[in-house]
Amino acid sequence: xxxxxxxxxxxxxxxxxxxxxxxxxxxxxxxxxxxxxxxxxxxxxxxxxxxxxxxxxxxxxxxxxxxxxxxxxxxxxxxxxxxxxxxxxxxxxxxxxxxxxxxxxxxxxxxxxxxxxxxxxxxxxxxxxxxxxxxxxxxxxxxxxxxxxxxxxxxxxxxxxxxxxxxxxxxxxxxxxxxxxxxxxxxxxxxxxxxxxxxxxxxxxxxxxxxxxxxxxx
Numbered sequence: 001x002x003x004x005x006x007x008x009x010x011x012x013x014x015x016x017x018x019x020x021x022x023x024x025x026x027x028x029x030x031x032x033x034x035x036x037x038x039x040x041x042x043x044x045x046x047x048x049x050x051x052x053x054x055x056x057x058x059x060x061x062x063x064x065x066x067x068x069x070x071x072x073x074x075x076x077x078x079x080x081x082x083x084x085x086x087x088x089x090x091x092x093x094x095x096x097x098x099x100x101x102x103x104x105x106x107x108x109x110x111x112x113x114x115x116x117x118x119x120x121x122x123x124x125x126x127x128x129x130x131x132x133x134x135x136x137x138x139x140x141x142x143x144x145x146x147x148x149x150x151x152x153x154x155x156x157x158x159x160x161x162x163x164x165x166x167x168x169x170x171x172x173x174x175x176x177x178x179x180x181x182x183x184x185x186x187x188x189x190x191x192x193x194x195x196x197x198x199x200x201x202x203x204x205x206x207x208x209x210x211x212x213x214x215x216x217x218x
Contacts, residue, residue, distance in 0.1 A: 022157035027145045028052055031136070032098070034143040039105055039118050043127075044135055046102035047115055050076070051151050053095030055158035055176050057082065058129045058151035064114040066106065071096050081177040089175050 023031075032048055035041040050061045060078050068077040074096065076089050109116060110124030115132075117125045133150060140149035155176070162172050173180075 021147060022153050022160050023145065023147060023149055025157075025161075027140075027143075027147070027149070028154065028157065030143040031139045031145060031149060034139045037101070042102040042105055043115055043118065044132075044139070046099050047127075047132055047151075048136075048154060049095050049098045050091075051154035052158055053098075054089050054091040055155050055162075056089070057155065057177075058132060060177075061151075062113065062115055062127055062129060062132070065112065066103070066114055068114070069103075071100075078177065083179065085177060085179075087174065087177050089177075 028048065032045045035044040035048075047061060050056050050064070051058065054076050056064075056076070056078065060081055063080065064076070064078075068079065069075075070077070074090050074093070076091055078087050078089060081087055106114065106116075109118070112124045113126040115127045117123055117127060129151070136149050136151065140147075159172055159176060162175070163169075
């Protein structure tokens, strides 16, 4: 109707909390492979890598510019994280290798967001999180990944993998940009139950001090 405003539609999953169920390495790689090596695929793979190997939130990843990256130092500058907090995070060499093809292609596009639109007339404009989420779902389905494959799940995968590698909890907290360790602990609930059981099962028995063992019974 003329003059009427389109009502604002709230996303069906807004406010919904999903269980910590991060995708496995082979599932993430399968989705990256499905994305392909054409420009749009390189961009998608780049987003996946930044979320998975640097642990960024989707809003943080889409706000990056080329100047926020320091490949030689292995560092990524997050200018405005959650709560307006600024931080520097690390990313491993494998991650940089996977991101490099997109960075090379990106140089031919207008200066602006790291992950931008490729096709005219919007070339250089920011990508939207909705478009990224939709593309992730599509690629995961095509790759046969039968679990939720969303940006935040990749961030969960980053936290869980670092915990398995023995990275201290406070380092994981700062990498993820959490205000307190309690939030970080929630992310680590994605560790497989079988792994917990096996780890505890493999513990050594208690060591009884020799002096205590020689004490007479009363």
